Amino acid sequence: MLWLWNVLILLATVVVMEIVAALSHKYIMHGWGWGWHLSHHEPHSGKFELNDLYAVVFAGLAIVLIYVGVQGLWPLQWIGAGMTAYGALYFMVHDGLVHQRWPFRYIPRKGYLKRLYMAHRMHHAVRGREGCVSFGFLYAPPLSKLQAALRERHGRKINEDAATDQPDAARKNSRVK
Template identity: 60%
Template sequence: MNPFVAALLVIGTVVLMELGAYALHRWVMHGWGWGWHKSHHEDHDHVFEKNDLYALVFAGISIGLFALGTWVPLLTWIALGVTIYGALYFVFHDGLVHQRWLFKKPPRKGYLKRLYQAHRLHHAVDGKEGAVSFGFLYAPPVDVLKKDLSERRSALRDDTGDAQPPSRNLH
């Protein structure tokens, strides 16, 4: 395969993975898949959480695509894009944002700070409702997320008549 086409397939897959991860995170993980994802929104002191099962599912998909790439070489490049996305997720989401390994301090400037703040805002609500910022590598501007979070909290309060849901420490 032409190296330029292969590179486009890999990069395109990484971009599509972020779009797919946004949708999966918003409508599956915070929907019918909350049973696994809930562990990610709870404090714990163990290495693994039930939410890590999602990583195993995507690893299985990537392995399957690599295996199918034996017969359809195009799928090998797509599998590589899925794998690269998984590695980026592991470094930036688990390592940087949640400090499960590697990073020990939050970033203080630039895009990494914005990514960190955006995901902390995602965790600012208890439960699956009212969260913002569902992407893993793309972070909307923090001021936009704060406004959205405030509006979602107001909407939840209006829907239930209850007081505003408690917020978590945002660091």
């Protein structure tokens, strides 16, 4: 029966991590941690950006929790495993699907994945750290609510190309040339 508790702890941690990540994104990354996160909101040409250090910090914390859990504090290893699972989902959805940092390109045309994709595009529709919408990574509010919030806050001053389903690579290439 212990395996059931382990699975429940892991799954609960994935859910809690979405909340932690959204709050961290809004209040840390777009707050006092903007120095690292700024690199994510500007065009860049390399494979890595300073913002990737946030993933390193969370991965380090997960490793410590797994280690301490294996040493005897049982639930911590499963919390660390849940953080690791969330990190893998984040990497697939945010870095792969949304920002096209993988060698293949896929732009979802309908359903949940399109909603996630478009919500994050709208997050990047604002230049700078103020007035952004949609801070989660695996949950996205309805797109109509995000569009209304952007219009209310910025009118037509938003970065229109970031609010489309055009991938980052295509937008960057069109600016570089």
